[in-house]
Amino acid sequence: MSNRKDFIPILDEEASGVSPDANSVANLWDINADSWAKARAAGGQAVVDRLYGDEVFRMLSPMSGSRLLDVGCGEGGFSRRAAQAGARVTGVDISSKMISIAKSEEQRQSQGIEFIANDIAKLHDLERTFDAAMAIMSLKDMPDAAQAIDVIASLLKADGVFVFVVYHPCFAAPGSGWRRTDVEPFWQFDPGWYWKERPVLERWMPEGVSDFLPSPIFHFHRRLETYSQYLKDSAFSVVQIREICALPRLAPPQMPTSLPLYLVVKARKLKR
Template identity: 30%
Template structure:
């Protein structure tokens, strides 16, 4: 499967994803993943940012509200329609562009920073995507991204519960087996059945790497690793969203910030 075919599947997912996420059913994003990502982000006020794989623009808008001059790019036109509508309803100066992470339609050095929330593991040809991001960043600029945690998002995974039904472990396997576009079908588990039944499940092509492959690919591209995060819910998050308690037992997400060296940096 190539990036255009992947994009077509995402286009089909866009309506259900947007309706359910905007209704508050992407609870791992809202309660855990995005707050941790934003807490790890450096100051971005006044900087030119690209949000790669922006979807319907939820996180792009959060970045714009922090004062960044944002561009959102996605391969799926339907997601961008929803993003445009949100921009019209609440103008934040975000421009949305349809394109692919494999061929970013921007000149070299166009951005001070690039974010990719849960989108890089949805694109084929990761070395090429990293090379494109590197090119589009100015020297000294940074990339910060989130992905499903490669150590727990494996082809075989089963929750292990104790006698009281509490999640206590994850059985996993197939860690070294690379997925190259195999399609998984799923939906937001917390959405009520009545809402879920209005839509087909999402069809998501998966492109996996081991943890060391992700980090080595970044280093081989020329990036310097600056910060790594594995968000887990604190007490306040658990109180608000008890459903994410399992994310305190095994890691769901991996956050990485890397920097393109500045011209004057020593090597």
């Protein structure tokens, strides 16, 4: 078993003194950017990236020639994977430090990816449209996910596809995680945690590395019905939902294999 007390260790948001707004989200990810990029380069997150990343790319296939918006692109790992699959990629992230790292790697690899440092919720006036958009574990970091989804809809062509990944709201709600007993550990979650929508700070350790990120990051927990309403309000129709469990042969020791910890949603933009 892992030495971690919980898979998703949660800090008390009120005790932190950090306001759960977009500026704070950007600042916290700026603090974590170098450590995150180093962990990714060293293979950290490889298992969980494969768990939901493969599903995202299957839902977006075929990608060759498509104009793809990567929302919350971070250091650009999934943007580069999409470019390798033939997509023309624009990556957006609120963290200027993450985008700086992504641009440096783009200069090295020259895949034709455009990276923009900005809050997606403020990009209504981006002068282009996209065939598809993906938001891989980024909507959960956004204080105004409803506005973000609305902007994504405005940037997609008619019938454009939007695929996103979040923690499964039921089984990976704040507070859930491994609990140790004298007999054997078990994955604890409580229905009360699911119903309480709130921002929390999670102190997070990328899989494959030995220490936590320097700073906690915000996780804005939302119920399934909330995401459904956001999509409906922005004229999206849900096409497919996949609940992702870890394969026993691939799962790191701190990850349960009988519960889906990730939710992958494919939606299509309706004609208004």
